[in-house]
Amino acid sequence: MKVTRLPVDTGPAAWNRILPPQEPAKVLEENITADWLVIGGGFAGLAAARRLSQLHPGDRIVLLEAKRIAEGPAGRNTGFMIDLPHHLTSEGYGGQMEKDRAEAAANRAGIAFAAEMAAEFGLSREAFNPSGKINAAATERGHKHNLDYAQHLSNLNEAHQLLDAKQMHEMTGTTYYQSGLFTPGAVMIQPALFVRGIARSLKANHISIFENCPVTQLTRNGEWTARTPGGHVSAPKVILGVNGHANSFGKFKGRLMHIHLYGSMTRALTPEECRKLGGADRWGVTPADPMGSTVRRISGTGGDRIIVRNRFTYDPTMQVSEGRVARMAQDHSKGFAARFPMLDGVRMEYRWGGRLCLSRNNVPALGEVDEGLYSACCQNGLGTAKGTLHGMLMADLASGNGSDLLDQVMDQPRPSRLPPNPFAYIGANAALRWSEIKAGKEI
Numbered sequence: 001m002k003v004t005r006l007p008v009d010t011g012p013a014a015w016n017r018i019l020p021p022q023e024p025a026k027v028l029e030e031n032i033t034a035d036w037l038v039i040g041g042g043f044a045g046l047a048a049a050r051r052l053s054q055l056h057p058g059d060r061i062v063l064l065e066a067k068r069i070a071e072g073p074a075g076r077n078t079g080f081m082i083d084l085p086h087h088l089t090s091e092g093y094g095g096q097m098e099k100d101r102a103e104a105a106a107n108r109a110g111i112a113f114a115a116e117m118a119a120e121f122g123l124s125r126e127a128f129n130p131s132g133k134i135n136a137a138a139t140e141r142g143h144k145h146n147l148d149y150a151q152h153l154s155n156l157n158e159a160h161q162l163l164d165a166k167q168m169h170e171m172t173g174t175t176y177y178q179s180g181l182f183t184p185g186a187v188m189i190q191p192a193l194f195v196r197g198i199a200r201s202l203k204a205n206h207i208s209i210f211e212n213c214p215v216t217q218l219t220r221n222g223e224w225t226a227r228t229p230g231g232h233v234s235a236p237k238v239i240l241g242v243n244g245h246a247n248s249f250g251k252f253k254g255r256l257m258h259i260h261l262y263g264s265m266t267r268a269l270t271p272e273e274c275r276k277l278g279g280a281d282r283w284g285v286t287p288a289d290p291m292g293s294t295v296r297r298i299s300g301t302g303g304d305r306i307i308v309r310n311r312f313t314y315d316p317t318m319q320v321s322e323g324r325v326a327r328m329a330q331d332h333s334k335g336f337a338a339r340f341p342m343l344d345g346v347r348m349e350y351r352w353g354g355r356l357c358l359s360r361n362n363v364p365a366l367g368e369v370d371e372g373l374y375s376a377c378c379q380n381g382l383g384t385a386k387g388t389l390h391g392m393l394m395a396d397l398a399s400g401n402g403s404d405l406l407d408q409v410m411d412q413p414r415p416s417r418l419p420p421n422p423f424a425y426i427g428a429n430a431a432l433r434w435s436e437i438k439a440g441k442e443i
């Protein structure tokens, strides 16, 4: 099978840019064999490699990543590793009780696996911070979403705390927010620091990670052979951790929705600007309306900065232009100016776009999709937690290591069919735009 599209990432992966440079990439320059091959070095691929190394100590495990680790979506997201259901396409994140309970339990298993790696590999609090997160409301409608969501959490018996405008001001330094809803189970990660830390430790644990090695062809002749420009890897079993690029490997065609999200990060704030801003030096808020802005204030490697993420587009080609990123960034600057008038004059240093993958029925693209070929793809927008979970579970499935959790996660339908293009393209973008307009000041 010829791989039909290779990943294209538009704009810089800001979280990675603010870190010290990585050691040079190890590139595949020969033909090798392995016991296990993992394709993709995001949350799913790294978790799969880690799990394989636990289940098969001594086996030769190879991971191939098309770019550098942390340059793809894994280093472009906003770093909310969320335990509770967080459906981007819903009105207020929540759904049905039993389904939500099961989903929270599964997300928590993913987060627990990430936490174990963070502890064992000695990652810093900056990389992995189990601080919980806040759903911030900037409008009456957003506040109502928060109240409804709080009621849903009470019904689920989930811990939460409502914050008023004063508490939100004290935390964020801005008077923009009317209320907040704190939930304690989320982990805030510096995504690039996290995935780089995991990859470095996996390499130290004898997993071979080759970067800048896009798989251009994957064929099976007894065992699987993945070709890259510099050489190939042959292995009896392969795990695909390429998220929406499962389509590029010919899998789940017409069933995956390719969405782009956009982010901007300010330059480092001066001590005087930090003083003017006030509030805590680290916080993160997701929007009460899923179509609104996610905002983070960070303090650490790379200084004190603010990140704004908003706008969604549906892009079946999995690729967007620099011009599109620049247009979306205007909305980041507007959202930033409205929230932080005291930081007038602070400009965005980095602006970027990144892919994520959804299915219409909000289920992942998992399982043995060909003999010895396993898919850990389609994380439905919550790839930090679900990607980790699915990578771990597909390593279990490929190893014959059953569990109730594996049965639960596999007991979901396949991603359902999308309407054909251009209907899907026009319809999805129109629906996204309408939802964004309705979100109003939450953006």
Ligand SMILES: Cc1cc2nc3c(=O)[nH]c(=O)nc-3n(C[C@H](O)[C@H](O)[C@H](O)COP(=O)(O)OP(=O)(O)OC[C@H]3O[C@@H](n4cnc5c(N)ncnc54)[C@H](O)[C@@H]3O)c2cc1C
Residues within 6 Å of the ligand: 003, 005, 006, 007, 039, 040, 041, 042, 043, 044, 045, 064, 065, 066, 067, 072, 073, 074, 076, 077, 078, 079, 080, 081, 082, 213, 214, 215, 216, 241, 242, 243, 245, 260, 261, 262, 263, 309, 353, 354, 355, 356, 357, 376, 377, 378, 379, 380, 381, 382, 383, 384, 385, 387
């Ligand atoms: C702006 C933005 C904000 C987001 N915020 C959040 C958030 O706060 N919380 C959250 O949970 N999620 C968030 N997401 C989504 C999250 O980033 C993704 O869901 C997550 O990265 C998916 O993990 P993954 O490992 O499945 O795929 P990816 O992280 O996309 O990793 C797949 C890897 O496969 C590689 N690859 C693809 N094709 C090939 C090939 N042919 N050969 C070799 N390698 C290949 C890619 O280069 C890539 O590195 C956000 C995304 C964006 C863009």
